[in-house]
Amino acid sequence: MATKTLTPAAERVLDVAGKLFYERGITAVGVEGIAAAAGVTKKTLYDRFGSKAQLVAEYLRRRDRRYREHVEQTLARGRKADRPLLMFDALQSWIERENPRGCAFVNANAELAEPDHPGRAAIAEQKQWQLERLRQLVDEAGVRRPAAVAETLFILLEGATVASTLGVAEKAVRTARRTAAAVLAQAKR
Amino acid sequence: MATKTLTPAAERVLDVAGKLFYERGITAVGVEGIAAAAGVTKKTLYDRFGSKAQLVAEYLRRRDRRYREHVEQTLARGRKADRPLLMFDALQSWIERENPRGCAFVNANAELAEPDHPGRAAIAEQKQWQLERLRQLVDEAGVRRPAAVAETLFILLEGATVASTLGVAEKAVRTARRTAAAVLAQAKR
DNA sequence: TCCAAGGTATACCGATCGGTTTACCTCGAT
DNA sequence: ATCGAGGTAAACCGATCGGTATACCTTGGA
Numbered sequence: 001m002a003t004k005t006l007t008p009a010a011e012r013v014l015d016v017a018g019k020l021f022y023e024r025g026i027t028a029v030g031v032e033g034i035a036a037a038a039g040v041t042k043k044t045l046y047d048r049f050g051s052k053a054q055l056v057a058e059y060l061r062r063r064d065r066r067y068r069e070h071v072e073q074t075l076a077r078g079r080k081a082d083r084p085l086l087m088f089d090a091l092q093s094w095i096e097r098e099n100p101r102g103c104a105f106v107n108a109n110a111e112l113a114e115p116d117h118p119g120r121a122a123i124a125e126q127k128q129w130q131l132e133r134l135r136q137l138v139d140e141a142g143v144r145r146p147a148a149v150a151e152t153l154f155i156l157l158e159g160a161t162v163a164s165t166l167g168v169a170e171k172a173v174r175t176a177r178r179t180a181a182a183v184l185a186q187a188k189r
Numbered sequence: 190m191a192t193k194t195l196t197p198a199a200e201r202v203l204d205v206a207g208k209l210f211y212e213r214g215i216t217a218v219g220v221e222g223i224a225a226a227a228g229v230t231k232k233t234l235y236d237r238f239g240s241k242a243q244l245v246a247e248y249l250r251r252r253d254r255r256y257r258e259h260v261e262q263t264l265a266r267g268r269k270a271d272r273p274l275l276m277f278d279a280l281q282s283w284i285e286r287e288n289p290r291g292c293a294f295v296n297a298n299a300e301l302a303e304p305d306h307p308g309r310a311a312i313a314e315q316k317q318w319q320l321e322r323l324r325q326l327v328d329e330a331g332v333r334r335p336a337a338v339a340e341t342l343f344i345l346l347e348g349a350t351v352a353s354t355l356g357v358a359e360k361a362v363r364t365a366r367r368t369a370a371a372v373l374a375q376a377k378r
Numbered sequence: 379t380c381c382a383a384g385g386t387a388t389a390c391c392g393a394t395c396g397g398t399t400t401a402c403c404t405c406g407a408t
Numbered sequence: 409a410t411c412g413a414g415g416t417a418a419a420c421c422g423a424t425c426g427g428t429a430t431a432c433c434t435t436g437g438a
Contacts, residue, residue, distance in 0.1 A: 023302060024302045025216060025299060025300050025302050027214060027216035027217050027300070028216050028300070028302065101298075101299075101302070102295070102298060102299065103351075106291070106295065106299070106351055106355070107298075107299030108299075109290075109291060109296075109355060110214060110290075110291065110295070110296030110297075110299040110300060111214050111216070111217070111299060111300060113212065113213045113214050113217065113290070123355070124355075124356070124357075127355050127357040128357060131357055131358065148364065151352070151358050151361065151364050152364055152365070152368050154348070154352055154357070154358065155345060155348035155349050155351075155352050155358070155361055155364060155365050155368070156344060156345070156348055156368075157348070158347070158348040158351040158352055159343070159344035159345055159346065159347040159348025159349070159351070160344050160348070162292075162295055162344075162347040162348070162351065163340070163343055163344050163347055166295070166298060166312070166313075166316050167313070168313075168316040168317060168320055168343070169320065169340050169343065169344070172340065172344055175337065175340050175341055175344060176341070176344050179341050179344070179345075179368070179372060182371075182372070182375065183368060183371070186371065
């Protein structure tokens with residue numbers, strides 16, 4: 001795997017940025033604070049990343065990579081027919097471990113209003129991947145109208161993330177999973 | 190109805206704030222710009238609202254009021270058995286008219302990280318109202334396990350908003366509505 | 379041996395942030 | 409006639425924003 005090679009300083013910057021951007025919001029976090037928390041000079045940060053916008057894009061790409069790895073690890077433990085539902089298990093553990101403030105990409109979408117911000121591409125890529133992966137899984141599970149079913153599962157995953165992290169329905173992921181199971185059963189071919 | 194009485198200047202401020210906060214993000218918009226766009230002095234803005242944080246809270250409360258009115262108007266056109274699904278029609282028209290950048294409350298949740306920000310209460314109220322209203326509608330429609338069904342519909346609504354406004358599935362609301370119809374049919378008592 | 383890559387330290391830039399202050403004006407109700 | 413509420417205009421506050429510049433240090437290969 002072609003893991004991006006980063007200097008140790010850049011690695012630290014990206015670690016800190018990932019934490020602060022997610023926890024406090026992108027606009028609310030300054031590059032000065034990131035550099036200081038990473039034990040790095042502002043010059044180093046700008047030498048490695050060029051601008052705050054590019055650092056934001058890098059943060060999102062990295063988080064996307066981590067989420068995909070998490071998903072694939074979870075999927076590897078099940079057989080084809082079970083995998084669509086395993087996406088909900090992956091989401092639940094992800095929320096518990098890394099996502100208490102909601103989906104980082106939905107949150108970033110709220111903040112990055114300018115249509116040409118480099119982070120927007122990362123957001124679109126993440127969501128397209130998730131939908132596409134669901135299509136594959138649903139297709140492999142053997143189901144009628146796989147595209148429509150995949151879209152339904154996508155909606156359930158996103159909705160469960162919102163409901164769960166907004167504190168209005170703690171068990172939203174389990175509820176969504178049950179609904180997904182019913183949808184899949186009904187579409188079984 | 191006890192509509193908040195605002196001075197004409199405050200009204201203009203709130204109008205402009207509602208537009209700018211939603212379109213560009215809360216943190217990205219300064220009070221100076223709001224005052225200027227509303228044709229008002231900063232002093233007037235602070236005399237009426239006290240602080241940016243309180244203005245944000247007022248913006249969210251007002252948007253919540255507008256959404257509830259929109260929902261109730263839509264619901265009034267149908268009979269009890271159809272009303273749960275009418276929530277999806279209300280969402281679709283709301284997105285088209287006022288919500289192209291996603292749910293303002295989910296977006297605000299992304300930006301207002303501080304747990305004691307006055308806007309957070311408005312966010313929680315909006316989401317609790319939506320879930321509670323769904324419970325009433327589902328209950329009145331005559332369904333088994335109304336609380337669980339309402340939670341499922343809530344998840345579908347939130348997920349459809351995300352999927353639709355993130356541009357990954359334009360027809361997400363229709364898809365969610367179909368799923369909701371199936372869930373309701375299966376739970377019919 | 380030397381040189382480029384990667385780094386520190388620090389000062390600096392103009393712009394903007396949220397918020398306050400002072401002085402003055404207008405208008406409607408008592 | 410007056411007084412208070414609501415407003416304008418504009419200067420000011422310290423802090424922070426994203427980003428740049430200058431000078432110097434360390435280290436690992438060619």
